[in-house]
Amino acid sequence: MASEQEVRVILSQLQQSEAEARAYEQQMEIVSFTISEIENAVVAVEALSKPDIGKETLIPIGANSFVYGTIPQTNRVIIGLGANVSAEVDVTDAVSYLTERKKKLTEMQGQFAARLNQIGSQIYSLQSKLQTVQSQLKATPDV
Amino acid sequence: MSAELPPQIQNQVAQLQQLQQQAQALAVQRSQLELALNEAKQTLAELDKLDEKAVIFKTVGTILVRSNKDQVNGELTEKKETYEVRLKSLERQEERVQTRFQQLQQQLQKALGGGTAPQGA
Numbered sequence: 001m002a003s004e005q006e007v008r009v010i011l012s013q014l015q016q017s018e019a020e021a022r023a024y025e026q027q028m029e030i031v032s033f034t035i036s037e038i039e040n041a042v043v044a045v046e047a048l049s050k051p052d053i054g055k056e057t058l059i060p061i062g063a064n065s066f067v068y069g070t071i072p073q074t075n076r077v078i079i080g081l082g083a084n085v086s087a088e089v090d091v092t093d094a095v096s097y098l099t100e101r102k103k104k105l106t107e108m109q110g111q112f113a114a115r116l117n118q119i120g121s122q123i124y125s126l127q128s129k130l131q132t133v134q135s136q137l138k139a140t141p142d143v
Numbered sequence: 144m145s146a147e148l149p150p151q152i153q154n155q156v157a158q159l160q161q162l163q164q165q166a167q168a169l170a171v172q173r174s175q176l177e178l179a180l181n182e183a184k185q186t187l188a189e190l191d192k193l194d195e196k197a198v199i200f201k202t203v204g205t206i207l208v209r210s211n212k213d214q215v216n217g218e219l220t221e222k223k224e225t226y227e228v229r230l231k232s233l234e235r236q237e238e239r240v241q242t243r244f245q246q247l248q249q250q251l252q253k254a255l256g257g258g259t260a261p262q263g264a
Contacts (some may be wrong), residue, residue, distance in 0.1 A: 082189070083185075085186050086218065087200070088199075
């Protein structure tokens with residue numbers, strides 16, 4: 001028999017699932033942003049290492065403004081390893097490190113998407129359960 | 144509804160809510176510590192792949208300061224150990240809060256004559 005208590009339980013489960021879904025969506029946005037940053041970094045590292053690229057560059061200072069700068073070394077790159085530590089590596093190592101990181105993040109993105117999908121189904125089934133219980137409640141005359 | 148409850152029960156409900164908040168705060172702290180610990184472990188593993196003479200930098204504020212593999216390795220290992228100790232201590236704290244929550248929940252259920260008390264710390 002449907003009861004107010006049952007409605008409260010379903011609503012609370014629904015809120016939990018929705019909060020979980022929002023958290024996963026946020027995580028996925030961060031991961032997507034990081035992947036696109038990595039892709040940009042790979043493009044930059046590869047382009048700078050080509051001999052026909054000049055060493056004179058424009059350095060962004062914000063607000064779409066730049067100052068002139070030169071890159072004395074284009075064959076060495078400083079990459080962040082995490083925990084506030086960075087290391088100098090050659091272009092090949094930098095590209096392979098970044099590619100590996102992108103691969104891990106892409107896997108993570110897939111896992112998040114799968115989980116989000118599951119939560120979506122949970123939300124859908126909870127919503128239909130809620131509708132059923134609510135219509136049963138409406139149909140039941142007050143005792 | 145709480146106005147109908149005896150003061151002692153109201154007090155227990157308040158304690159239960161406090162414990163729930165405490166447990167949530169501890170869970171957030173634990174998750175942050177776990178993240179930091181994992182990052183330290185991964186960085187140590189990456190450092191391990193590098194040559195002994197590799198050029199290493201540490202981020203200090205907004206700038207990168209030159210360092211060396213040994214020094215960074217030592218500092219990071221120390222950090223990792225600190226995180227592990229803090230994590231263990233947090234886990235113990237969480238267990239204590241959880242146990243206290245369950246005790247209080249049972250007491251409340253008894254007092255309310257087998258009714259349902261708030262769920263989960």
